[in-house]
Amino acid sequence: MNILYKISIDRVNANYISGWCFHRFKPGRPVQLECYQDEQLRAEAEASLFREDLQNLGMHPTGKCGFEFVTEAEVGLDFTKPVLIRPKGKSTVLADLSRDDRIGSGKHIHSAIRRLILKKKKLPRTAVFMHIPKTAGTSFNTLAQSVYPKGTAISHIELLPQSKYSSLAEYYNYISGHLRLGSIQESFNSENIDLYTILREPYAQLESHLKWLIQTAANQENRYFEVTNPIIYNLGVKLGQVIFADKDSLTEFVGNLNSVEAAFVDNLQTRYFLDRQPERVALDDVETAMGNSSLFKLIGITEKYDSFVREFGELNEIAFSAHEKRMNISPSASLFDLNSGEVRTILLPLVYADLKIYRSIAQP
Template sequence: MPDARPALKSVNLPRPVVFLHIAKTAGTSIVHFFQQRLAADQICSHGDFLRFPKDRASFESQLRRYQFVSGHFGYSDVASLLEESYAFTFLRDPVDRVLSLYKFCMHADMQKQFAVARAARDLGLEAFLTSTRPEVSEMLDNQQTWQLARMYWHKDRQALAGISDEELLAMATTHLEEFDHVGLTESFDSDFRQILSDLDIDQPVPRTRQFKTIDPLSRDHLSDAALSALQDRLGLDYALLAHAKRLNSQTTAFHAN
């Protein structure tokens, strides 16, 4: 059956693309861009990979069938693909990311599907930010660091329970350096423009953002105690973000020259 989606100037990728999508970093806009320009059978996105066989060889074989692979998977899921692909990711200020996640959890559709969204609904903002429920901890406690080190699910955190915070951060920063481009949500347009240039795609960055938060929450919505407690949960993510900014500035300087 032919793909019924409208194609907007279809693109030919010079090599496979891997996008490690961290939730609430504006990544859905990137996925949407490629969904409009590639055939459906060339794209694996969002939770598609969850349907693949669990054994490593079969999982990786499935991923290699696609030209564009994205999802909320961890580094460990795509590590073997990075060398042969153009790989990128985006990071975001950790507090801003969590506040955006909380607001997204208020959607009824999210609450039907995800335990963390139901927890956000039931607990309210400040109780959610300090909750130790497993479904909340997975999504809050240094999630960006865990996703770049391995993956953020409880079983992955248990598997690395014996390493120190310093070792976990070193693992995540080392993995981050394997990506061809590390973008920042705060400089989304210029970063996505560079990614398109790297892929020889001569098309503008879309102006419309997918799932852009309406009436976003800010730090002003939090008490000092709640903000401090949240920041305590995100120390490694802030260190990772600092490293990402250094990588980003180096890339920017390279292309400027």
């Protein structure tokens, strides 16, 4: 641990590194960072990107301490050799990415966290939160990270290799990720975990998710998906060209989705409850998803988020303090008029299954 700097690495692959860093005694001054391999400068970055999660947790006064390195695509980083992150112009090594566990196709610095985990009392059952996009999952993850003992809660495990999932339940009391039920069932012993998730009113969730995809492609400050997941990035670019306010354009968008695009916007909430991923969600899938919902200890709805937090706390004997504000909320204008019956009819094929499972939870 460096006494002057705090640093964490979130995402890494051969051409991309992101995380956060700040000076412990000068947190308001962005740290200039350099990435080296074989004593060659491979990339530079300023740790000034906004991190709402760190501000919300009180870890940084403004949250403006995020960074990302993007290296040349032709010559990627080799993690079998030292990959060093240093303050610009200094020899101090803040992180060596060759020494830590992998996340996805890259690495993650959490060796200090692992040492803490081994000292914590492991609860009999682990809470596994199935994080469905744009349902207040980010807010709940942040809240969980703030109340569970340090080092016993982990989120976004989808960034880890699936082979690592099963061992997580041995050490963590709270696990969260954008994992669909089939993947969770393959990876965890159901006798040792309790499943939780949150659903959202489907039309609102669809619009919010579409906005997120568009913003992901348009955001020049964060190039993670452009570099590491071109499918999501290219879908966001395509969506950015759709005139959603025009009903003809909206109809064409709904009718012309290919199978890859449908996986991200066609009844997405229902898809999370399946053990397979169909090209398009069918009526049989709805029945399967509704049946699988019985496997969950608790399913909340975004519109009653505080109730979900309270019930989760009671079930896990956790005292939640005053609830933080909702996070990861898109500030952009509406894509379409959700009060319009005609618009809702056009969009119905993308939410009809989600509506059934949502109503079964919201109005049992």
